[in-house]
Amino acid sequence: MEPVYRTLELTAEALVRAQGMRREYFGLANIPATGGFVLALNHNSYTDFLAPALGLKRAGRRGRFMVKSELNDVPVMRFLVAHTQSVPVDRSAGGAAYHAAVDSLRAGNVVVVYPESTISRSFELKEFKSGAVRMAAEAGVPVLPAAHWGAQRQWSKGTRRRIGFARIPVHVRFGTPLEYPADVDVDAATGHLRELMAALLSAVQEEYPEAPTGADWLPARLGGSAPTPGAALTIEEAEAAEKARRRAAKAAEDERKRR
Known part of the structure; x- marks a missing residue:
């Protein structure tokens, strides 16, 4: 039953109702009814998890999201991460997260991965990391490519925040599962996965209501x-250079205090 996860599902459903979010799902029948699989999603916003997770719920599945390990620094988030079987990722030492994700897949879970790793400011697909393909091949499970569109209108990088009763439509399209042999050519398969997700993204954009010219959540293209x-x-x-500078300054200050 997973009471914590169930509580989060009820909260998420209440949240989308409060926002008036108008969700449309395509390809729900492509979601495997049983067994582990990797759900590969594009990364456009801070609320990317919401509509896809509720889509999985419609299919009777629950996603175990790969999340930043920094969430564990907050006690309530540490509790939620642990009780939803999410997979914390420490980007400075990602091996542990990778092996935890493979174990979760072998246990029959759905592991949700963003191959772009970080939010795309352009709202176009960035280059993909190979983790989705590698963990699926190692665990002997498929990858389900998917694309969603509209969540970036709520809250993303470089956009005006539109949280509240905004009645924003969010569309999600699930592709067909991809099977990989253990000796898969990871680079070629990752490139192919990106091509498929680009096609899904293009399709979901075409199905989406027309957007005003110049919208901050719309790609320049x-x-x-x-x-x-x-x-x-x-x-x-x-931004990365500035973060590195701040980390170095903090480390230097910590070292100075230890002396």
Whole structure:
């Protein structure tokens, strides 16, 4: 029954009702009814988990999300991570998270992965990490590619926050499961996965209600004011450099205090 997870599901359903979120699902029949699989999702916003998780619920499944290990620094989040069987990821030492995800898949769970690793400021697909393919092949389970669109209108990087009764439509399209042999060519399979998810994303964008020109949540390619992938990469590199500078400054200060 998983009472904590069930409580979160009820909370999520109440939240989407309060927001007036208008969800549309395509391809729900493609979700495996039993057994483990990797759900590969594009990463557009801070609320990417909500509509896909409730889509899994409609199919009678529950997702075990791979989340930042920093969430464990907050006691209530540490409790939720533990009781929902989420997989904390320490980006400085990702091996433990990878093996935990493989174990979860072998136990018959759905592990949710964002192959882009971080939110895409351009709202276009970034380059993919290979973890989704590698863990699926090692665990002997399929990857289910999926794409969602609309959540970035609520809360994302570089956009105005629209939390509340905004009646934002969010569409989710599930593709067909992909099986990989143990000796899969990981790079080729990851490239193929990205191509399939790009096609799913294009389809879900075409099905989505027309957006106003210049919208901050719309890719430049579609007439929006979001940065191009190149410009987004420049912003991300500057942010990464600043984070590294702050970490180094903090480490130096901690060392000074120890002396």
